[in-house]
Amino acid sequence: MTWPFPRSPRPGRLFWKLFAAFTLATVLSFLVGVTVLDLTRSNPSRELPPLDRPIQIARALQEEGLPAARGLLVGEQASERIAVLATDGHWIAGARNLPARAATMNIGGRDGEQYLIRVQPAAAFDPNNIMPLSIGASVSLLFSAGLAWYLARPLTHLSRGFRDVAAGQLATRLQPVVGSRRDEIADLTREFDSMAAQLEQLLASQERLLHDVSHELRSPLARLQVAVGLLRQSPDRLPEMLARLDQETERLDQLIGEVLTLARLKSGMAELSATRVDVIDLLTAIVDDANFEAQAKNCEVRLDAAGSFVTTAHGELLYHAYENVIRNAVKYSPDGAVVGVSAYVNRDTLKIQVVDHGPGAPEDMLTAMFEPFKRLDLPTQTSVPGTGLGLAIAKFAIENHSGTIHAMLGPHRQGLIIEIVLPRNDDQSFPARTT
DSSP states (O other): OOOOOSSOOOOOHHHHHHHHHHHHHHHHHHHHHHHHHHHHOOOHHHHSSOTHHHHHHHHHHHHTOHHHHHHHHTTOGGGGSEEEEETTSOEEEESSSOOTTSEEEEEEOTTSOEEEEEEOOOOSSOGGGHHHHHHHHHHHHHHHHHHHHHHHHHHHHHHHHHHHHHTTOTTOOOHHHHTTOOSHHHHHHHHHHHHHHHHHHHHHHHHHHHHHHHHHHHHHHHHHHHHHHHHHHOGGGHHHHHHHHHHHHHHHHHHHHHHHHHHHHHHTOOOOOOEEEEHHHHHHHHHHHHHHHHGGGTOEEEEEOOSOOEEEEOHHHHHHHHHHHHHHHHHHSOTTOEEEEEEEEETTEEEEEEEOOSOOOOTTHHHHTTSTTOOOOOGGGTTOOOOSOHHHHHHHHHHTTTOEEEEEEOGGGOSEEEEEEEEOOOOTTOOOOOO
16 A cells, blocks of 8 residues: 555655755855856946947037037937937037046037037946846756755655554655655665564554464464353362363463563563573483373374583573474374474584474465464464463574574475574673564
8 A cells, every 4th residue: 555645745845955055055146146247347338338339429520520529429328328428528419427536528519519429338237237147047046946955855754654653654655756866765665664664564463463363362262261160050060060161271371472572572572591501412302201291192202412502592492492393293193293492503614404204284384384373274283282382482592592493394295394594692691572
């Protein structure tokens, strides 16, 4: 499920900060460039009117007289900066009130009179410069707004995504919104999607575990109720019903204990201290106990191991892991079968294989059997007791020690082989790795 966005989010504070920073930097660089260019450039053509106009007016005064010069000044833009004055400063034609500092030429007219032609330099600011400044400012604003929006928009989506996840909408995903971006922000959104997916999977797993626990508890509780009802109806069956009550109570105690162990492993709350453990010695003790129990069905558990494998580990967790796997192999083996336990030390790695000669398992169950309450529904094994939590506990315990555990079919697809690989750890302050 992807997260739909009916409309784009409104620009936030980060957008306006980026927008202001980019705009200010662009405008300042533009203004500095224009100022430096204006100060370093000296072009007389920008300071005075075109030279041919004052010369034409002077020639007209000399050759044709004042009326001709006055005619040249009528309707000309240059007339705003050119004036014809009498020698006493009296205005005759052109611009009025030009300052005395303006450039002045003394010209003799055709009528024999002397005239002054005064030319005002162009102002430092030309109104015609407004257009390029406006265009530059507009481009700067558009560019700054686009860049700020490009950087701030996915962060706004991230903020909304975190709020939605906090509100319980774990199906929220941001990758469709980010699209084909290839930058750190896109990496951040992918990490967010991964986090949301893991949270969604964890919550679904917890809900499934709660459902399975409720289902598993109902069966022994229902049998307890039946036994109590039969005891009330037939008091003479007291010994039989008491044995049944003891059996179901023991199953309940085992189930609750394994559920609590699994919950502590999943949450990383297993309060166990790490010590130096020889895993081969641990296996030897487990095999001895399992072999004793297996005699009830004429089975035998054989250990093929030599040397030692000392590592820093949580001994109780490893004990539960190996014990669950070995006892599980004994339970599913036929009467008179042999369960083989082999240990191979390869430098800093210990590989253990538990081989049984039971019915095996469908290939689609080789991975699923390590999930809580997953049990093999085989016609020939309907009476095998268990809670369906043993292999799940083993998986979490091994993974808490950075190891791996997986199942495979035996030769000719008969029996099952559980392989456990455990790396050596020499860290004295080794903590259990939560998953």
